[in-house]
Amino acid sequence: MKLDRVIAVRNRKTVFRDGDRCIKMFSPDYSKADVLNEALNQSRIEETGICVPEILELVCQDGQWAIVSRFIEGKTMQQLMNEPNADLKTLMERFVNLQISIHQHTCPLLNRQKDRMNMQIYQCNLDATMRYHLHSRLDMMPRQNLVCHGDFRPSNIIIQENGTPCILDWSHASQGHPAADAARTYLLFWLDGKITGAQNYLNLFCEKSGITKADVEKWMPIVAAARSIKGNEKEREFLLSWVRSADRP
Ligand SMILES: Nc1ncnc2c1ncn2[C@@H]1O[C@H](COP(=O)(O)OP(=O)(O)OP(=O)(O)O)[C@@H](O)[C@H]1O
Ligand SMILES: [Mg+2]
Structure with missing residues (x-):
């Protein structure tokens, strides 16, 4: 090696x-x-x-x-988006289409999204009352069994020389609800400081998937709390402030 x-x-x-x-x-x-x-x-x-x-x-x-x-030859979608004359609209469309195409698959032995999230909420740095509300909210969310990447962002996609996308980094993958996966991607754009990108992404995802923005937004406090157990102090504070400002179920 x-x-x-x-x-x-x-x-x-x-x-x-x-x-x-x-x-x-x-x-x-x-x-x-x-x-x-x-x-x-x-x-x-x-x-x-x-x-x-x-x-x-x-x-x-x-x-x-x-x-x-x-080893996969090619450029990540992030690299393509960072190029000087990048066609961001087309790249974002491709990005969303790809995520929706993943959501067409099932994988019955993959970890369950709600199980993962319950465990992450249990571990996150919030008081017991807040965690109780999040567990209850999660319990009421719709159940699904579709493949969700869980960390779907442009740096995790390589566009190969023949144009075929290859998707990396499945550490957060689960079977669950695509709306939760979209909430996660929206937050990832935010954490990366790409606020306009986040809005464009969400608009396009909802338009193409038929899932409403309200349905994605319902997952945001749960997804933010779950994500807060990873990352640095600044990210954690930002995510937890997001959780605290959310409506209770
Ligand atoms: N099989 C592969 N072929 C080619 N490049 C790869 C491969 N796996 C990873 N890379 C490169 O390494 C980078 C980081 O890999 P990966 O996404 O698996 O790690 P990570 O720690 O989860 O990163 P991040 O937290 O940024 O998502 C990728 O963005 C890609 O550029
Ligand atoms: Mg990665």
Whole structure:
């Protein structure tokens, strides 16, 4: 395993290229269960026919786990959006169409969205009353069993040279409601400071999916609380202020 070609550095993760293989290496303090869960999710998604990098191997080297997958040539949608003459409208359309196409799939053995969210609400830094309200709100939300990526954002999509999109990073995948997945993507644009992008995204998602904005908005406090257990202090405060300002069910 050659680790001299770094592609991306993240908090507690580094992504390397070794020929036609991609190595996602996790820091020693990263939960082994989380690494295995990410690899398992990705393998399950591979079986649905959605285009994802094929998992080749799981490795543990000096206490550091790594997922080895096929390296995908191309540019991420984020890179394409950042290019000087980017056609943002067309790219956003493609982005939304792709997310909706994922929501057409089922994957019965994938983790359940509501189970994940209940666990994340339980872990988040809110008082017991607030958490109780969020658990109740979640309980009342409609149940669905469609594949949701859970971290659907432009940096997680590679457009290959033949134009086919390949979707990365399935650590947050679950089977659940597409409206919750859309609420998550909306919040991700916000957290990235892309407020206009967030509005454009939501308008387009609702127009194309037939899901109303009100239905997506109902998921926002739940999704914000669930997301707050990840990320830095500033993000956490922002997400929790979002939760606190929401109406109670
Ligand atoms: N199989 C692959 N082929 C080519 N590039 C890859 C592959 N996997 C990851 N990358 C590159 O590494 C970057 C980070 O990978 P990935 O999204 O899996 O990690 P992450 O820690 O979850 O990142 P983020 O939090 O930004 O989503 C991607 O945006 C992409 O540029
Ligand atoms: Mg990613």
